[in-house]
Every structure is written in structure tokens, then in C-alpha cells.
Amino acid sequence: MNFNLSNTLADWLTERTIPFKYLPGPPPCLWVSVNDWASVANLAKQEGLRLVAEWASQQNESFFIHSSYALPKQGYALVFARLDSGNESFPSLAPHYIAAVRMERAIHDLYQIVPEGHPDLRPWIKGESWPEQASPLRKDFSLKTIWAKQTGSYPFTGMKESVGHEIPVGPIHAGIIEPGHFRFCAVGETILTLEERLGYVHKGIEKHMESRDVDSAARLAGKISGDATVAHTWAFCMAAEQASETKVPLRADYIRAILCERERMANHIGDIGAMCNDVAWSFMQMQCQRLREDLARLHGNLFGHRLLMDCLVPGGVACDLDDEKKKLIREQTHAIGKEMSELFQIYEDHISTRERVIGSGSLATRDAQDLGVVGFIGRSCEQNLDARCDAAYSPYDRHLPHIKVCRGGDVSARLWIRFEEIQVSVGLITTLLEELPSGQILENLRTPADGRWGFAAVESWRGEIVTWLRFGPEGQINRCYVRDPSMVNWLGLELVVRDIPVPDFPLNNKSFNCSYSGHDL
Amino acid sequence: MGTITEPLANAKNQIEVVGDTLDQAIQKRFRGSLAIRQVDAGSCNGCELEINALNNPYYSLERFGIHFVASPRHADMLLVTGPVTRNMETALKMVYEAVPNPKLVVAVGDCAVCGGEFGCNYATIGKVSDVIPVNVLVHGCPPTPTDLLNGILMAIGQKG
Numbered sequence: 001m002n003f004n005l006s007n008t009l010a011d012w013l014t015e016r017t018i019p020f021k022y023l024p025g026p027p028p029c030l031w032v033s034v035n036d037w038a039s040v041a042n043l044a045k046q047e048g049l050r051l052v053a054e055w056a057s058q059q060n061e062s063f064f065i066h067s068s069y070a071l072p073k074q075g076y077a078l079v080f081a082r083l084d085s086g087n088e089s090f091p092s093l094a095p096h097y098i099a100a101v102r103m104e105r106a107i108h109d110l111y112q113i114v115p116e117g118h119p120d121l122r123p124w125i126k127g128e129s130w131p132e133q134a135s136p137l138r139k140d141f142s143l144k145t146i147w148a149k150q151t152g153s154y155p156f157t158g159m160k161e162s163v164g165h166e167i168p169v170g171p172i173h174a175g176i177i178e179p180g181h182f183r184f185c186a187v188g189e190t191i192l193t194l195e196e197r198l199g200y201v202h203k204g205i206e207k208h209m210e211s212r213d214v215d216s217a218a219r220l221a222g223k224i225s226g227d228a229t230v231a232h233t234w235a236f237c238m239a240a241e242q243a244s245e246t247k248v249p250l251r252a253d254y255i256r257a258i259l260c261e262r263e264r265m266a267n268h269i270g271d272i273g274a275m276c277n278d279v280a281w282s283f284m285q286m287q288c289q290r291l292r293e294d295l296a297r298l299h300g301n302l303f304g305h306r307l308l309m310d311c312l313v314p315g316g317v318a319c320d321l322d323d324e325k326k327k328l329i330r331e332q333t334h335a336i337g338k339e340m341s342e343l344f345q346i347y348e349d350h351i352s353t354r355e356r357v358i359g360s361g362s363l364a365t366r367d368a369q370d371l372g373v374v375g376f377i378g379r380s381c382e383q384n385l386d387a388r389c390d391a392a393y394s395p396y397d398r399h400l401p402h403i404k405v406c407r408g409g410d411v412s413a414r415l416w417i418r419f420e421e422i423q424v425s426v427g428l429i430t431t432l433l434e435e436l437p438s439g440q441i442l443e444n445l446r447t448p449a450d451g452r453w454g455f456a457a458v459e460s461w462r463g464e465i466v467t468w469l470r471f472g473p474e475g476q477i478n479r480c481y482v483r484d485p486s487m488v489n490w491l492g493l494e495l496v497v498r499d500i501p502v503p504d505f506p507l508n509n510k511s512f513n514c515s516y517s518g519h520d521l
Numbered sequence: 522m523g524t525i526t527e528p529l530a531n532a533k534n535q536i537e538v539v540g541d542t543l544d545q546a547i548q549k550r551f552r553g554s555l556a557i558r559q560v561d562a563g564s565c566n567g568c569e570l571e572i573n574a575l576n577n578p579y580y581s582l583e584r585f586g587i588h589f590v591a592s593p594r595h596a597d598m599l600l601v602t603g604p605v606t607r608n609m610e611t612a613l614k615m616v617y618e619a620v621p622n623p624k625l626v627v628a629v630g631d632c633a634v635c636g637g638e639f640g641c642n643y644a645t646i647g648k649v650s651d652v653i654p655v656n657v658l659v660h661g662c663p664p665t666p667t668d669l670l671n672g673i674l675m676a677i678g679q680k681g
Contacts, residue, residue: 127608136643145643149607171612174591176559176572179609200608201563204644223638226567226663270570289577290525296574306665307567517565 002075225518231460239454252316375463484518563603
């Protein structure tokens with residue numbers, strides 16, 4: 001993990017005479033006063049840092065507020081502060097970073113600590129059936145608590161003038177898809193604004209983590225978003241390995257990357273088909289579904305699970321690759337890459353599909369930057385960021401992927417990027433298989449000391465996942481926070497659908513394909 | 522390439538027929554024309570990937586006369602995933618009430634069958650059968666498309 005930014009940020013804090021204490025870790029972190037919480041963010045914003053995540057934790061009677069910043073090539077910095085005892089509030093970062101708005105609403109819902117100066121403290125994860133004073137992540141709250149059901153309604157922003165109408169969609173959607181609510185304000189068929197309401201699949205994952213040991217927690221991490229199970233498990237394991245100072249064998253890192261790239265391919269292929277299906281081009285859907293199925297079947301045969309769940313474990317991987325398996329993966333990856341290349345040509349020539357996707361749902365580069373969108377969505381808006389480069393985790397530090405960036409930020413760009421990234425993954429998988437080092441695939445995880453932290457970033461197919469955890473006594477998880485890329489990317493969708501016709505919404509939503517489960521936790 | 526649709530294999534994961542079975546005459550009516558509404562009541566989206574695969578050319582769900590519909594009002598069967606989050610409880614109950622009788626419910630995946638990794642706590646109710654009546658349980662995390670197809674066909678008495 002690349003934490004060079006911590007040193008740079010420390011220098012800046014010194015220059016601005018903002019007092020801090022530097023804890024070397026790993027991971028290194030900067031301990032500041034809660035009164036300087038917003039000043040640090042202000043400085044970070046001026047220096048062009050991206051706010052990666054903001055979250056809270058509790059230790060004994062004290063509450064802590066944490067944040068992570070990033071800068072391309074310099075990696076990550078962690079900052080934290082302790083809330084003054086008796087004063088359960090902290091300065092909101094919302095005035096500086098839009099991404100903080102929802103993260104702080106979630107903190108407020110789960111801890112009942114208040115971001116001072118936050119413009120919108122409506123519940124976010126907290127459901128209407130929850131009691132008023134719910135604070136499930138506080139240590140004195142038991143996971144097994146069953147509340148008496150409340151009734152209530154969520155105050156949507158709604159139409160400002162009565163020029164059009166509101167269209168409520170969901171939480172249950174028409175297709176085979178996760179639940180979430182979209183409240184459109186529309187004039188005729190044109191969308192003026194979209195307001196999202198998520199949280200419907202909140203399963204209390206962060207609370208669950210706190211009653212688990214590292215192996216059980218790693219399995220749970222793989223269920224945060226089933227379609228990104230490899231990447232989520234990897235981020236969790238990396239954080240746990242960092243906290244316990246366990247060195248994962250290099251062979252295991254290579255296998256982890258091979259599986260993660262296969263997961264990237266499977267999802268990009270599935271999404272391309274689904275997007276084309278949303279513009280009534282079922283040929284591409286059928287071809288992509290066929291290739292996705294081929295990938296899943298090989299995974300099932302070689303690794304025992306079609307979606308690769310539970311293949312990564314703390315300390316390494318649970319499955320090895322012999323020459324026969326390597327050959328099968330290599331041959332199939334190549335064959336599928338070649339087919340996707342042919343399908344790309346067919347797609348480019350398909351005028352009626354191109355008519356639908358070019359110019360639809362454009363996200364401006366400036367907005368992408370302000371929101372801090374990550375992953376291929378960011379890269380489709382000229383944001384040159386990818387955790388495989390910026391976090392420099394093994395084995396990508398030895399095999400830097402070619403990062404594809406384009407401009408336009410429309411559905412066409414989000415499709416192009418996926419086609420390109422599939423080919424990059426094919427190249428990476430081939431290289432990783434060729435250069436697979438010999439050795440062990442698993443190192444027993446040492447028991448991390450009480451209070452040790454871990455922080456890791458992994459580039460899932462959607463984008464950067466970050467996982468932070470703190471261990472308690474005897475290797476139990478004391479706190480685990482996961483920021484799925486969807487937590488930020490959902491914001492992008494609200495912007496891109498302005499001025500598109502309602503029938504183009506499914507296409508745009510699919511072009512983002514944010515995770516509801518990954519967001520809600 | 523030609524036709525790649527395969528004959529239906531046997532399920533690998535456990536499938537249980539529970540609850541009331543529909544009158545055989547009604548079950549027979551569903552064969553050749555079954556409309557399914559899928560509801561995600563809190564899943565991690567792994568089950569959704571496998572349900573979506575039912576429409577791919579290998580499994581080709583529609584050759585059995587089964588298709589997915591956009592509204593519960595058009596449905597004969599609910600396919601429910603997830604450990605029923607408290608935030609989805611009302612929606613799940615409303616969608617169940619909206620499906621006209623006679624109807625069937627299939628709980629898909631370990632979370633829906635028994636609460637899976639999550640169970641019953643402040644955020645999740647757990648198994649779907651604690652919220653609405655369920656006819657068939659398809660175990661798995663997630664169940665494969667073959668398991669799903671077997672479970673759906675068993676629910677309409679088309680497979681033993």
C-alpha cells in the first residue's frame with residue numbers, strides 16, 4: 001500500500017501550523033484535534049486531494065472521526081480526531097467535499113453523533129421503521145436488538161415549482177435488480193432532477209463484523225457485494241494482513257490478481273450486454289450472457305464457486321493453480337478476449353445503438369472531480385485514477401496495468417471503457433499466469449495486537465474499495481469500515497440523468513451499475 | 522455456433538418443497554405459462570447474477586414457458602432473495618399482497634432460506650418464511666441457475 005501522501009500531508013499541516021501527531025503504524029496516520037477537522041479538509045481540497053472516505057468509530061467511551069485522502073501516484077493518507085467527551089459532534093466536511101454529505105448522514109444514522117454545519121441531516125441509511133434515537137454502531141447496542149417498529153415517511157425534496165410531476169420508482173424495480181428508490185421530478189418525459197433514496201438493503205454488516213474473528217469476517221466481506229466478492233475479500237484480507245504484519249506469499253498475490261481480473265472481465269461483459277439490452281439490442285445481450293456463463297462455469301469447475309466466493313482468505317488464497325488449470329484459464333481468457341474484440345466491432349457498426357448511447361447521460365469532468373467519482377466512471381470523465389496504480393499493492397506494483405482514460409463521460413464512454421478494460425485484463429491475466437512465481441499460497445495470519453489498524457485499497461471492477469479495520473483483543477474485529485465505490489458513484493447518477501428522457505434512465509443506471517448492497521452495508 | 526441450450530441437469534444444492542402445495546389442477550395450469558416477479562429483499566446481489574443467468578442461452582428459461590414480469594400484478598410466482606432487511610419488510614409484504622391468487626413463493630439462496638450470514642437482528646428479519654408464506658426453498662450461496670430452474674419447476678409440480 002502506498003502511503004506516501006501521509007508524509008506530504010504532514011508537511012503541509014506543519015506549514016499551516018495545524019498541530020498533529022504522526023503515528024507511523026502501519027498504516028501511518030495523522031492525529032489532529034477535532035477542532036481542526038474541517039481545516040484539514042480545507043487544506044486538502046486546496047491541494048487537490050480527493051476525499052476517499054469519512055467514518056466514525058468508538059473506543060471505550062470516546063468517539064473518533066476518521067478520514068482518508070488520496071492523490072494520484074502519492075497514494076493515501078489517514079487522518080483522525082477524537083471527539084471531545086460530552087460533545088458528540090464534529091465539524092462537517094460537507095462544505096468542502098460533496099462526497100462527505102452522505103457519508104456523514106450515515107455516520108449520524110449509525111452513531112447519533114452530529115456533523116456540525118451539515119446542510120442535510122435527513123436519515124440516509126436509517127429506515128422509517130427505526131426508532132428516533134437509534135444508534136446501532138454504538139458499543140452499548142446489541143446486534144440482536146429488535147426494535148419496536150415505527151412508522152414515518154421520508155421528506156423528499158420534491159418539485160420546487162409546480163411545473164411538472166414527480167415519478168417515484170422503487171424500491172422494488174421492474175427487472176432482476178437490487179432495490180432502491182428513485183424520485184424523479186419531470187416535465188413531460190424529460191427528467192429535471194433525480195433524488196435517490198437508498199439504504200433498503202442495509203444488513204448491519206459493520207455491526208456484524210464486530211462480533212467476528214478474522215476468517216469469519218473475511219467471508220462476510222465477500223458478501224458485501226456479491227458481484228465484487230473477490231475485490232471486497234481482497235481489500236479486507238489486505239487490511240487484516242497489514243494489521244497483523246503478515247507477509248502474503250507472492251504466488252498468492254498473483255492468484256488473487258488473476259481472480260480479480262477475471263471478476264472484472266465477467267462484470268464488464270455482463271454490463272455491456274445488459275446496456276445493449278436496455279436499448280433493445282438483444283443480440284449483444286445473448287452473446288455477452290453466453291460469455292459470462294462460460295467464465296462462471298470455468299470458475300465453478302476450477303475453484304468450486306461460479307462467482308469465486310471464499311477463494312481469497314486471510315493470508316493468501318484457498319485454491320492453487322496447476323499447469324492444467326493455468327492452461328484452461330489462459331485459453332479461455334484469450335478466446336473470450338478475442339470474441340469481445342469482434343463484438344466491439346459489431347457494436348461500433350450498430351448505428352441505432354450508437355444513436356442511443358452517444359451523448360446520453362454525460363457527466364462533466366469538473367463534476368466528476370468535485371464529486372470524487374472513482375473507477376471506470378471516473379476514467380470515462382478524464383479522471384486518471386486507479387487503485388492498482390495509486391495504492392500500488394502487490395502484484396500490480398510489478399505489473400502496472402495500462403489505465404484507460406477517455407473523455408465525454410456519457411453512456412458511450414462508459415461502454416468504451418469497459419470494452420477496453422476487458423482487453424487490458426486479458427493482457428494482465430496472461431502476464432500473471434506466465435510469471436506466476438512458485439511457492440506457498442497461504443501464510444498463517446499472525447494474531448494482530450489489540451488496537452492495531454489496517455487500511456487497504458483495491459480496484460474492483462467498479463472502482464476503488466477501501467477497507468479500514470481495527471482489531472480488538474485476541475484477534476477479534478473491533479471495528480470494520482468498508483467504503484464501496486458506489487458510496488461516491490451513486491452521486492454521479494443523480495447529475496447525469498438531468499435533461500435525459502425517462503426511458504433512457506434504465507440505460508444510464510445500468511451504465512453506472514452501482515451496488516446497492518455495497519453502498520448500504 | 523448453433524443452439525447451445527442444454528437439457529436441464531439435476532440440482533446440486535438442496536431444494537425443499539414446504540408449506541401448502543397448490544391444488545394439482547392449478548399447478549398444471551402454471552406449466553407452459555408461468556409469470557415470475559423477482560424481489561430482492563436484501564441480498565448481496567450474488568443471487569441476482571444467477572437469476573439473470575436463467576435467461577442466458579444455456580439455460581433458456583423461456584423454453585419451459587416461464588418468463589419474468591415487471592409487475593406483481595402480472596405474476597404467478599414471487600422469487601425472493603435476501604435476508605429480508607427491516608428496510609424492505611413493508612415492500613415485500615406489499616408485493617406479496619399484490620400478487621393475485623393462486624400464487625407461489627420461492628425463497629432463493631441461503632439468506633432467504635434461513636437468514637444466511639445475517640440471521641435475525643436489528644437490520645434483518647432473516648428467512649423470508651418469517652415474513653410471507655413460502656412454498657419452495659432453494660439453498661445455495663448463491664444457488665446455481667440449474668438449482669433455481671429445478672426449484673421453480675418443482676414448485677409447479679413439473680419436477681419431482
